[in-house]
Amino acid sequence: MNTEPDRKPLFAARPASPARLADTVSDAIAAALFDGRIAPGEPLPPEGEIAREFGVSKPIAREALRQLTSAGLIFTQQGKVARAKALNGEPLEKIYGYAVRSSLTRLREANEMRRVIETGIARLASQRRDKAGMAAMQRALDEMQSGLGDAAAFTEADILFHVGLAMATGNSMIRVQMEGMRSVQREVSELFSRRANRSLADWAATIERHRTLYEAIADGDGARAEQAIAGHYEAADIASLEVTGKLKAEKGRGR
Structure with a gap:
């Protein structure tokens, strides 16, 4: 039985094409950051939750988060969830x-x-x-x-x-x-x-x-x-x- 509480999807996820799974996931998360659904400093859901919402594997979710980190949109620390960063140059x-x-x-x-x-x-x-x-x-x-x-x-x-x-x-x-x-x-x-x-x-x-x-x-x-x-x-x-x-x-x- 699923014991997780029902939650409105955060990222408006759409099915990802196999050719660019991580890109599709990172685009959707970035949209949530830019339109304010996730404020600067707020935590993102864990990798596993992101993977479930998009219907992808954890390594794909991890790669999407890595892309966002490289772009300066989120920051991560070992063993902790990723957090949103304020948009800057x-x-x-x-x-x-x-x-x-x-x-x-x-x-x-x-x-x-x-x-x-x-x-x-x-x-x-x-x-x-x-x-x-x-x-x-x-x-x-x-x-x-x-x-x-x-x-x-x-x-x-x-x-x-x-x-x-x-x-x-x-x-x-x-x-x-x-x-x-x-x-x-x-x-x-x-x-x-x-x-x-x-x-x-x-x-x-x-x-x-x-x-x-x-x-x-x-x-x-x-x-x-x-x-x-x-x-x-x-x-x-x-x-x-x-x-x-x-x-x-x-x-x-x-x-």
Whole structure:
């Protein structure tokens, strides 16, 4: 006799095709995570229960959970049930980090990607002006000012500003994308810190460019926000050329 209590299926499971059993299971679990049926931090059912709901073996259920762990959607500990993670850009950040550290070419491509993406983000942020995002941007400006001349503190404030910019759109997927690009920002900032002639005036000018962008978004002026992004990246491009030239010169001298 079945002594288990009746329970409404959690994953809206559909019969899985033999060719992609684990994929079908992981897709259904991911859907439950994304639509909020399982909140961040909540446990998933045990492997055996997942296997029964989908009509698959425990090894298939285990492989589905492994896929979700690799994607950064759940976390597991030995001997414990898997738990849901909050959606974030950590998996993308790792990929971009590997890429930008591999060569200057990949770094330039990643920075170009940021420029293209953030232009659209700035316009959408100026339309929506989500309160949490605007507050994060304002806090970042304050932290940039207090971290003036401190490369590490300034970098973290800069990253917070751009994540806040994404949050201001009210779009969680855009936020995740910007979080994923934190490794790009960090690598660019570390390169810029190698500029021997970077003065406090340069740091202050960077703050002012960010402030101009913030004010355009706060005013709901999408065209001005796009212009501010363009100006910010134009200045960054000049610095990039300087850094690239320095690194090539160092490589030529065998450093």
